[in-house]
Amino acid sequence: MTSVSMRIHILLLLLLGGLISMQLNDTHLIQPAAYKQIHSSLNSIVRLDAVSEESMMQLQNGQIGNYDKLTADAVQLMQRYTELDHALPDEPSLQAPLQALKASVRLQLDTIDAFRRSFGILLNSKRYASTLIAQSIDEHPSLTVPLLRLRGDLFEFLSFPNDALKQRIVMQQKALEPFALADLNKHLKIMLQYIFEIQHQIYTVLHCGTPENTYSLSDAYDVVYTKQIQKMESRRFWLFGLIALFAIYLVMVLYLLMRSDRKLRAANDELEASRDSLEQELKARRQTETRYRTLVDSSAAAIMTYADNRFMSANRATLHMFGVEEEKEMLEMGATDISPPQQADGRDSATADLDYIKIAMRDGRCAFEWLNKRKNGEVFPAYVQLTAIEVGNERMMQAVITDLSDLKRLEKEKELLANALENTADAVMITDAEARILYVNTSFELLTGYSSSEVTGQFTSILRSEKEDVSVYERIFTTLNHAQTWKGELLMRLKSGDEIATERTISPILNESGGGINHVAVMRDVTEEKEQAKKWEHTQRLESLGVLAGGIAHDFNNILTAIMGNAALAERSLAAASPAKDKLTKIETSAQRAADLCQQMLAYSGKGKFVVQAMDLSHLVDEMVHLIDVSIEKNVVIKYHLADNLPLVHVDVAQLQQIILNLITNASEAIGVRSGVISFSTGIMHADEAYLRGSFCDHSVPEGRFVYIEVSDTGCGMDSETIEKIFDPFFTTKFTGRGLGMSAVLGIIRGHHGSLKVYSEVGKGTTFKVLLPVTEGLVVEELHIESDADGWLAAGTILVVDDEDTIREVAAMMLEEMGFSTLTAINGIEAVELYRQHQNEIAAVLLDMTMPKMDGKACFRELRRINKKVKVILSSGYSEEDATGRFSGKGLSGFVQKPYTPEHLKEVMMNVCATKGDS
């Protein structure tokens, strides 16, 4: 069905619909309810008309109570009429009777209204009339007759009003005029007027024609109603016809519609299918476009096209890279605007650019490094790829520019870090999570002997030592897996197969999520350190032994002083032939040996240096040659290489002699029964720190010039373990040795702030090298104590101060034998007191160092306070250096080492007294 024919169909349908609705409109007019209501209203009007007429009649007859009723009826009549007027159909044939009824109802209502007014007025006068006439008769008795006649006429008139009576009353009224009965006149006038008026009103209401008009309206309405019914019947017939036609037509149109709809739907489906495919295609295209757009825009590299040195397009990264805000601005620029005038190689940018474009045109593409310039003038390195492309028919260049400034900076940073890593002293190894080596630094190569290329890609297990407990590795991995750093010592196998101890720090390199990817291990060879520590520990042990030995020696010295003193004094007091004399001599000898042992113990403890002298060591050795010769076996040849003009060293001669003898003896014994050579040399050398580090002795020995004594033998030699132990007290390889010789040697050397080096090889021999620091600028000749004891006689009083009773007694006896008188004090306080009392008598004070209450040092201070020139001889079980060190520069007159013999004491006393107290 074409749209034109469809329109015609619809128009026809609409036309039919219109006709039907018109018919319907006409048909629905008839309403039985309205018919009933109209008739009810009509009946009411007739009834109310009758009722109101009746009420008026009754009112006229004096039934005043009907006023209300009349009023109500009139109101109702009006209402009924209004209802009727509204309910009646708008029919021309009804207009005339309706108008007639309206006029009659209006007339009736107006009349009733007027009647009520008039009747009230009349009623009043009517009522008043007889009273008024009676009053008039009272006022004018002469008029009684005419007034009574008037009253009679009046009442007759009021009952049956007629013109004849009215004329008569008017006549009588005129006759009464001269008597000025004004009120009566007025009321008479009202009555005459209103009685007719009321009559007229009642007549009007009775004959106003309301019922007649109502009936005629009723008839007219019935006629109209019948006509309407007939008309409706015929209309209904037509309506049904029209509806039937409409329905048939509608069915036909619907059928046609359905058919065309089916066709339409098929076409529509086809269309939709093609539209869908088109839409999908479009969508795909859009997606592709968006993808490419996004690809280009999201690229970190600047991508742009240009032709004729003008940019045609640029992506977002371009704007960002060149600091340009809008693409428009970018498109106004050319390649020279974003480059500095000259490139890194000195070429002119414009020329170079053209060159590259030419290459790109020829080869299709070219890539090169280029210096670019941002809008703010900053020049940055970039990598440029030029591609010749064709858009439409237009040839242009596509440039892809990558900003290399970050890359370069990163490279620099990386280089810095790599340098730091390469140059660090510690070995650094980076491994992946599977313990495969990724990187090692130079220190690692040096330490392990592996080159970087050898180990890279290897598992770290190549560095593992068999000796290491496997559990250590487990602990390491557990720690690392918890993202913690492991620290500890680990053995490492070198390329050479040697194993060294390393201190290792292994840290996980965490990625962003906190998981460990790689591990970095920093390691340091601690073998040497460990050895040093071991040595240090040993030294400490020896030192503590030294302290112990020193303490014992000190106490022993006190005891021996008493023994030796008493023995010597006893011997002197005996006759020469006394058999006890020999025994006493033996006591003395034994005591002396005990004293020697104490001396060795003190020497070992480094506190046995008594007499310090500046000496030429070669000279010292020279003097000892015959002593040395007797000390060695006959199968041993000794060779001397003594240097001349050695600088002086500050030494205790006796102790040095002890060292030499010990070393010679040991060398001789090492050679044993075979023939061998001992070479003995002296010299001077400069020892640096590294050299000294390999020696025994204090680490505190500073580097500098040393005089040395070297004793080498060709004996059995020692292994390293033995060397470790030779300095331990009581260690000996000899059957008879006491094991204190080398300890004492080391103690003495330490006491002289020197150093000892030992080289030994089993079966080849041993070399000991004693180094003693050169006393710079010391030119004092060695002291020679002149022994002229025989001619000396002591005089004066000596104050002996010691807390030990035996010492006090022995010292006092020795001094008294020398010729001194003595005073004794058991501590410093007493000594000070005694000195104060006998200041003038006391020649000198023999003062013990360690005492209770007031020690030697404090006592000495007090004594000097009393007399600045007081002569004080210090006596101590410790060495002189140790004891006097506490008095340095305080003016001690002398020192006597315990135990001392009478000769020794005498010697010191002579020296002190000779100096005359001006030390």
Added chain:
Amino acid sequence: LRISILMALFFVSMNSAYALNLMGEPLQPLQSLQTNPAKAALGKRLFFDTRLSHENAISCAHCHNLKEMGGADGLKYSFGVEGREGMINSPTVFNAALNFVQFWDGRAASLEEQMDGPVTGHVEMASSWPEVVKVLRTDQSYRTGFSRLYKSGITERNIKDAIAEFERSLITTGSRFDRYLMGDEHAITAVEKHGYQLFKSYGCVACHQGRNVGGNLFQKLGVMRDYFADYPVENDAARGRFNATGKKADLHYFKVPSLRLAVLTAPYFHNGSKKNLVDTIRTMAKYQLGRKIPDGDLRDIIHFLYTLPGDYNGQTLEPKDQAQLKLLASPEPAALP
């Protein structure tokens, strides 16, 4: 003989009131009208609601005091919003439902029509129905109250209906006089009965009749004498019914007012020119009846008028003091019948 018969008939018709036949009495007892109590209650609320006026100034009760003034306000002319003075004396709202038309000039056929006057009148409440409806719609209790009674809720028509319903409930039944009419001989005193006789015989009843003792016809003010010659016109309202119909015949015609609450609703006349009943009745007698009423009769008529007020809310409206009587000198005992 004919005359005597006529005379006898006349007098019987005049004086037969002593034999109290209710059917023949010009005055009839009041009977309550059928009302919907819910609507009446709603109407009462509206009657006392100032929101019906401009700027919530006054309510209907402002000029129709139900408690003390017998449903009027005791003023010559009433005052509206902003103290604007009206042009005519406020009639009582009691028994107004029984008046055949409303207003002095009868321009409103019903109570509903009447309400437009005070609500929209410039000198009265000075509001407008749309305004009133709008204001009342903001009140939740009115919304529920109206929607319960009227399908259309708060509308002008429904507001009027409710108030009219309330006014229809204001019928002052149960007066002593009504009880007398219905057979209670002792409901009123002999003096009051005499007063009723006088009220009838003097012709007052010619206009003031029916159950409302008036209110069912228009009558000219000044039937026997020209009232307006003696009492100059004060304003347009004096033209009376003429204002409503425009007919010359209706000039100076007024609706006859009900005397049911006359003793309470001073001052009197459309212009409130008389402050008490004594002067009023004298004036009425002079201009309407064309006669004089002696003070004794006047007193008895007033006594009668005091029996007319009925009950409102279960309490009688009849005042105890009978102040209107004090204006007259005490009657001679001999004057009593």
